[in-house]
Amino acid sequence: MEGDRDDRDLKAWRGLWDRASRPVALTGAGISVASGLPTGSAKWNGIALRELFTRRRFEEAPGVFFACYRDWLWKWREAVPNPAHAALAEAGVPVVTLNVDGLHRRAGSVLCLELHGRLSELICPACGLLVQGDRAFKETVPHCPDCRRILQPNMVFVGEPVRHFAEAVDLVGDADLLLVVGTRLDVAPVNQFPAVAGRKGIPTIRINRRAERLLPALIAR
């Protein structure tokens, strides 16, 4: 029974949560599934998003790239934070996220390191101007209004270095409890976080399913 299992998990986690004064959450696609968003295996016209979202694809065929971006943005901007995002925000838990959906910030999380950037913004690679992604609905291939370069999503392309990593390692190393939610942390460099926590003896709670029920039950008292 899922409810019984949830109760057992919550009982086991309760003591860890109550003793923690500096919890940090690491979140991935699984936390946003209840908001209607896909996980990393999602496809667009039969092509996996992680294959589409490369710098090579972007540079070789920006028109195709932005056709995908528009579809993606359309779907993703309709998503709203779910109770798991809200619980972390209300409890003031710092968040390190692999997600580009911006839902932690929309839920009100102030300290939120978005390692892969943000889908809903476009950035000019030449002058750094940030504009809303909606601009891609007005131009087939959106250009910088200032310097006319092709804009790119304010996100990390597949295979490129993540952002804020040193800051994230410091945050994790300083925590006294790690909440790992909706990610297996099985890709570099985030696969280093469990080792960082292990070396410092930081306990870890892993929530891989039903975070929208389990996190509020654990955190909101």
Ligand SMILES: [Zn+2]
């Ligand atoms: Zn520019």
